[in-house]
Every structure is written in structure tokens, then in C-alpha cells.
Amino acid sequence: xxxxxxxxxxxxxxxxxxxxxxxxINGSTDVINPLQDLLAGLESKNVPTxxxxxxxxxxxxxxxxxxxYLAYGLxxxxxxxxxxxxxxxxxxxxxxxxxxxxxxxxxxAVMKVGQLLANLPTLVPDQIADVLASLHFEAPPMHYxxxxxxLLDELGSEPEEIFDSxxxxxxxxxxxxxxxxxxxxxxxxxxxxxxxxxxxxxISADLRNLRAVMQPMRxxxxxxxxxxxxxxxxxxxxxxxxxxxxxxxxxxAAPYFAEDEDIVLPRVFDEYSxxxxxxxxxxxGMHLKEYIETDPSxxxxxxxxxxxxxxxxxxxxxxxxFFADPNPGNFIFMENGRLGLIDYGCIRRITDAEWDLxxxxxxxxxxxxxxxxxxxxxxxxxxxxxxxxEAERLKLLRAHLRWQLRxxxxxxxxxxxxxxxxxxxxxxxxxxxxxxxxxxxPINIWSSRFIxxxxxxxxxxxxxxxxxxxxxxxxxDLPELA
Amino acid sequence: xxxxxxxxQETDSRILKAAEKLFLSKGYEDTTTRDIASSAGIATxxxxxxxxxxxxxxxxxxxxxxxxGQEDFTGKTTGEEEIGEEIFMIMTAELRRLRPYRSFIxxxxxxxxxxxxxxxxxxEGEALRLQHLHKIEEIVNRHGSFExxxxxxxxxxxxxxxxxxAHWCRDESEHQEETLALIDYSISxxxxxxxxxxxxEERK
Numbered sequence: 001x002x003x004x005x006x007x008x009x010x011x012x013x014x015x016x017x018x019x020x021x022x023x024x025i026n027g028s029t030d031v032i033n034p035l036q037d038l039l040a041g042l043e044s045k046n047v048p049t050x051x052x053x054x055x056x057x058x059x060x061x062x063x064x065x066x067x068x069y070l071a072y073g074l075x076x077x078x079x080x081x082x083x084x085x086x087x088x089x090x091x092x093x094x095x096x097x098x099x100x101x102x103x104x105x106x107x108x109a110v111m112k113v114g115q116l117l118a119n120l121p122t123l124v125p126d127q128i129a130d131v132l133a134s135l136h137f138e139a140p141p142m143h144y145x146x147x148x149x150x151l152l153d154e155l156g157s158e159p160e161e162i163f164d165s166x167x168x169x170x171x172x173x174x175x176x177x178x179x180x181x182x183x184x185x186x187x188x189x190x191x192x193x194x195x196x197x198x199x200x201x202x203i204s205a206d207l208r209n210l211r212a213v214m215q216p217m218r219x220x221x222x223x224x225x226x227x228x229x230x231x232x233x234x235x236x237x238x239x240x241x242x243x244x245x246x247x248x249x250x251x252x253a254a255p256y257f258a259e260d261e262d263i264v265l266p267r268v269f270d271e272y273s274x275x276x277x278x279x280x281x282x283x284x285g286m287h288l289k290e291y292i293e294t295d296p297s298x299x300x301x302x303x304x305x306x307x308x309x310x311x312x313x314x315x316x317x318x319x320x321x322f323f324a325d326p327n328p329g330n331f332i333f334m335e336n337g338r339l340g341l342i343d344y345g346c347i348r349r350i351t352d353a354e355w356d357l358x359x360x361x362x363x364x365x366x367x368x369x370x371x372x373x374x375x376x377x378x379x380x381x382x383x384x385x386x387x388x389x390e391a392e393r394l395k396l397l398r399a400h401l402r403w404q405l406r407x408x409x410x411x412x413x414x415x416x417x418x419x420x421x422x423x424x425x426x427x428x429x430x431x432x433x434x435x436x437x438x439x440x441x442p443i444n445i446w447s448s449r450f451i452x453x454x455x456x457x458x459x460x461x462x463x464x465x466x467x468x469x470x471x472x473x474x475x476x477d478l479p480e481l482a
Numbered sequence: 483x484x485x486x487x488x489x490x491q492e493t494d495s496r497i498l499k500a501a502e503k504l505f506l507s508k509g510y511e512d513t514t515t516r517d518i519a520s521s522a523g524i525a526t527x528x529x530x531x532x533x534x535x536x537x538x539x540x541x542x543x544x545x546x547x548x549x550x551g552q553e554d555f556t557g558k559t560t561g562e563e564e565i566g567e568e569i570f571m572i573m574t575a576e577l578r579r580l581r582p583y584r585s586f587i588x589x590x591x592x593x594x595x596x597x598x599x600x601x602x603x604x605x606e607g608e609a610l611r612l613q614h615l616h617k618i619e620e621i622v623n624r625h626g627s628f629e630x631x632x633x634x635x636x637x638x639x640x641x642x643x644x645x646x647x648a649h650w651c652r653d654e655s656e657h658q659e660e661t662l663a664l665i666d667y668s669i670s671x672x673x674x675x676x677x678x679x680x681x682x683e684e685r686k
Contacts, residue, residue: 140666142666143563143564143566143567143570144563144567145563145567145568145570145571145574146567146570146662146666148558148571149574149662150659150662152578153657153659154657168562196663197659197660197662197663197666198655198659198660198662198663199663201655201660202663
């Protein structure tokens with residue numbers, strides 16, 4: 001089946017990007033021209049060969065999210081400033097873009113975010129869901145020689161000594177590396193995730209450079225927020241780069257699910273795992289795309305949508321964590337209607353202070369208390385009170401939160417396959433970006449990814465779920481919401 | 483009295499062992515040929531019958547390790563590898579055998595394998611260079627030769643290789659993983675630019 005993925009294949013043009021600029025500056029030539037030059041410079045940088053290109057574009061979701069912020073941050077600086085300030089900004093923007101253009105994966109990220117923005121008005125929800133799904137780490141592919149060296153360094157033995165068999169070709173890409181199927185000497189089928197050497201340090205150093213070069217732009221009102229978010233992204237990157245932490249999260253979450261709940265978390269084999277190699281039980285089954293191609297019945301779709309919802313809600317309410325990786329490759333549709341979760345790298349734990357704020361928002365939402373809801377919105381966006389916010393910002397954020405809550409408050413099966421509903425959420429999200437209302441606590445990035453990620457999955461699945469019932473069940477024992 | 487070939491080999495191996503031990507414990511710079519001779523239980527004059535300089539001796543250690551690495555490489559190949567993967571494998575197999583010498587190998591390589599002279603500055607260094615390049619040529623030929631003349635390829639390869647060695651000596655990352663990534667990138671770059679198609683594509 002031909003997957004319609006024209007958004008990611010389409011090359012970025014300056015015209016597209018310029019069209020995607022916020023309306024208030026689109027058309028003003030003194031803004032467009034320098035920006036056009038900058039982007040044209042970036043665009044015309046030739047990378048000699050396709051394979052080199054692939055090798056250098058190590059696109060990470062974190063980087064892409066960061067770029068999303070940066071791109072808006074950069075554009076914003078062309079608006080409503082004196083000429084002198086504008087020139088200063090332009091200099092820093094040039095410096096920042098120059099740095100970005102030297103970082104393979106960042107450049108890829110600029111393009112992808114650019115495409116998403118540029119095409120937004122004409123994108124159909126399926127394409128948006130595809131783009132969301134494709135936002136994940138992309139390390140360069142490794143040949144077996146490199147895999148062998150890494151295993152030798154990490155586990156101290158040749159693959160043949162450790163494994164009964166080991167597939168030379170990877171069967172999946174993973175965050176910062178790739179996954180190989182193997183069989184242990186004791187007979188278990190395993191998936192071995194191996195990280196590309198030194199990749200996390202490279203990305204981390206690049207992010208630090210970027211922050212340093214953008215330092216002079218700190219006069220911007222939202223700079224502190226951008227900075228905090230970049231720091232948060234770096235922390236997350238470092239977390240994702242340490243596979244031991246992933247093993248820990250997986251072990252921690254496994255007991256949250258009873259056997260009859262049909263959610264399977266793979267067992268981790270510690271003796272064959274390190275910070276850069278993770279050996280886990282192999283879960284046989286299909287990925288979302290293959291599963292959909294089998295044309296499952298509505299009942300089956302609803303069942304999996306329910307499992308996905310249960311999984312995310314349980315991790316949130318019980319584990320106080322956001323499973324913030326929407327990549328469909330992380331889910332396995334197993335036999336007998338079971339759902340497997342195979343990648344635990346992208347977990348953002350919610351701190352006590354953040355949790356209290358989240359609970360305030362829940363209480364306000366469930367009690368339909370508009371005043372308390374506004375207050376929660378203000379605090380999430382780092383304002384002291386709703387009165388400190390611009391009316392339009394508050395209005396858009398309110399609408400966004402109501403969109404999030406709508407399926408939770410709906411009686412009965414909510415249809416997540418509804419195009420209009422999905423599109424409405426994405427448009428609200430993008431409107432916030434376009435209006436540059438991006439200021440917020442770092443946790444907001446993860447909650448957005450969590451909500452959009454799962455909603456994109458159940459949208460693609462065209463599943464109907466009684467979210468209200470699941471949410472009520474999951475929050476039943478929470479004293480905060482009693 | 484003529485000494486037998488076997489006795490000669492035994493002395494040579496004693497010298498190499500003594501030198502290895504001293505380089506690791508005292509450091510390369512602070513070890514003298516006198517120290518090595520005395521530790522090997524021979525006269526300093528006898529040592530010079532085997533190695534003209536300390537540099538040559540150290541280069542022999544390096545060469546032996548690399549040869550061992552090449553043997554390891556031969557044992558690991560299956561015939562399924564692509565050209566880049568094979569070059570990667572031979573390089574990493576050699577480096578793994580050289581790993582015990584990493585603390586002192588920098589100055590040894592610098593004096594034995596210079597980028598700025600056509601051939602290596604000493605006999606052992608030159609032998610090593612030719613030997614390694616010969617192995618690479620074998621790999622290249624096995625996969626169907628490059629379009630560019632092998633001398634051009636060899637020069638480019640050798641510069642990359644010395645750069646990798648220099649980086650590896652100073653690589654502070656865990657298990658020298660930074661070098662591992664560098665080798666991967668360097669070899670991909672090398673194998674691709676050895677074909678005219680790439681040049682044609684770029685100059686269009």
C-alpha cells in the first residue's frame with residue numbers, strides 16, 4: 001500500500017517558509033528580504049551525496065521541538081522593533097542559523113518544521129499525523145562491523161560468545177541507534193538496541209553551542225522560557241541516551257499493569273545491557289501501519305484504541321510520567337489483542353510541584369470552574385494570574401485546554417477518528433505558535449507531545465474510546481482529586 | 483660464536499617485552515635504550531644489533547600489534563561485508579590490539595609515520611605503512627577496484643588514517659567511542675569519493 005507521505009518528501013522552499021510566517025509580518029519586505037536571504041543561504045548549501053546527507057542528518061525529536069521554538073523565536077524578533085534592534089537581531093539570527101546549518105540533524109529539523117508550518121493550511125489531518133509520527137531520533141545506520149565493535153566494548157565479548165544467534169541486519173530504528181533481533185544462549189528471543197557511538201554527546205554539545213550563540217537575544221520577553229525549555233530538552237536527551245534509565249522505567253512501570261489487562265512490557269536482560277546497549281524480550285507482532293493494512297474491524301480498532309488510552313492514562317496517573325514518544329514504531333500489535341510497548345526512552349517524570357499544578361487544572365476542568373481553569377492556565381504559562389495575560393493569549397489557551405478536555409467529559413464512546421476534532425486541536429496548537437504564545441513551563445512540551453502523540457495514534461487507528469470512564473477509573477484512588 | 487636463529491628470536495622477543503613493560507611503567511620519553519637493554523639482560527651494544535633507535539623498537543611493537551589485529555580481522559570476515567565495512571573492521575581490529583599502548587603511542591607514531599614526508603621516516607614505519615596499505619589494496623581489489631588511481635586513493639586514505647590515529651591517541655571518550663564514529667564517517671567519505679560518479683555529480 002502506498003503511504004501518502006508527500007509532506008516529508010517535498011523539499012522545502014523559501015517561498016513555503018515565507019508563506020508560513022505570521023500574518024502580521026508576511027508582506028513586509030524589509031522583514032521578508034533578509035529572512036529570505038538567510039533561508040536561501042541555508043537551503044542552497046549543497047551536501048554532496050545522498051548517503052552523506054543521510055549520515056549527517058541525525059534528526060532528533062528534541063532538536064526538532066527546540067527548533068520549533070527557535071524558529072518562532074527568531075521570526076518574532078523581526079516584528080515590532082526599532083530598526084536598530086532589528087539589525088541587531090538579524091545579526092544574531094544569522095549567527096544562529098549559521099550554527100544550525102552546520103549541524104546536520106538541526107538543518108533537517110529546520111526543514112521538517114518548516115514543511116509542517118508551510119503546508120499547514122493545506123495539510124490534511126492524515127499528513128499531520130504522519131509528520132507527528134515521523135518525529136523521532138534518527139541515528140546513521142550502522143553496519144555489523146560497527147555493531148560488533150560496540151558490543152565488544154560494552155559487553156566485553158563478541159556477539160557470537162553472548163548470543164546463540166544475532167541478526168546482522170537491524171530490524172528497526174531506535175532512539176539514537178538501531179535494534180537487532182537475537183537469541184540468547186538460554187533460548188529467549190531478544191531485541192538488542194544499540195546506540196550509535198558518541199551521538200548523545202554530539203547532540204548535547206550542539207545544543208549548548210546553539211544556546212550560547214543565541215545568548216545575545218536574551219532581551220526577548222520569552223527568552224527565559226525558551227532557555228529553560230532548551231535546558232529541559234538537553235536533560236531529556238541525556239536521559240534518553242542512557243539506556244539504563246530506560247530499563248529502570250520499564251521495570252518500574254511493569255507492575256502497573258495486570259496480566260489480564262493485555263498490555264505487555266518486555267522483560268529487560270540486565271546482564272546483557274549497559275548505558276548504550278539494551279537487551280529486552282522480543283515482542284512479536286505488527287506495527288500500527290501493518291496492523292491497519294489488515295483492515296481490522298471497528299471492534300478491534302476500538303479495543304486497541306482503548307489499550308493505548310489505558311496505557312497512557314495509567315502511566316500518567318499512577319506513574320506520574322508522560323510517555324512522550326508518539327512514534328508508532330514503539331507499539332506492537334500482538335496476537336490475542338494484546339498491545340506491546342517496546343521503547344521506554346522518552347519518559348518525562350512529573351515533579352511534585354508540576355503534579356500539583358496538573359491536579360489543579362484537572363479539578364478545574366472536571367468541576368467546570370472557569371475561574372480556576374484560567375488560573376491554572378496562567379500558572380502553566382508562567383504568569384502570576386490570568387489578568388497578567390493578553391486577552392487573546394488567554395482565549396486561545398482556554399480553547400486549547402477545552403479541546404484537550406472534551407473527550408474526557410464526553411459520555412460514552414468518543415470518536416478519535418473524527419478528522420475535524422483532530423484538526424481542530426492541531427490548528428489551535430499552531431495558532432498558539434503563530435501568535436508566538438509559546439511561553440510555558442518546560443513540562444508543557446512533554447504534555448503536548450503526550451496528548452498529540454496518543455491522539456494522533458488513535459486518530460490513525462480510527463478508534464472510539466470511552467475516555468471518561470477510563471479517566472474516572474484511573475483517577476479514582478487519587479486523594480488530590482477526591 | 484654464531485648465535486642461532488632461534489636464540490636471536492628469543493632475544494628479540496625479550497627486548498620487545500622489556501621495552502613494552504618500561505614504556506608502560508616509566509613512560510616512553512623517560513625510558514632509555516640502556517634501561518631496555520639492562521631489563522632484557524643484554525648489553526646496550528647488543529641491543530643496537532637489533533634496533534638502531536628507541537623509535538624503531540617502539541615501531542616494531544606497534545607493527546606487531548597491527549599484524550595481530552590484521553589476523554583478528556581475517557578471522558572475523560565472512561565475505562558478506564561491503565567494502566567500507568571491511569576497511570572499518572581492519573582499522574578497529576588493529577586499534578583494539580594497539581589499545582594497551584595508547585598511553586605512549588602518540589610520540590611513537592609521530593616519529594614513525596609522518597604525514598609530511600613521502601615515505602615514513604624510519605624503516606619500521608615505512609614497512610608498516612606499506613604493509614597496511616597493501617591490506618587495504620587487497621580489500622579494494624576484492625570488491626572491484628576504485629575508479630581513481632590507487633596511488634591517489636592510497637594518499638588520501640593514508641592522510642585520513644593518520645588523522646584517525648592521532649585522534650584516537652588523545653580520545654578521552656569512553657572506549658574511544660568518538661574515534662569509532664570518526665572512523666565510520668571517514669570511511670564512508672573515502673569509499674564514496676573513490677568513484678568518479680560522485681565527482682561528476684558534484685561538478686555538474
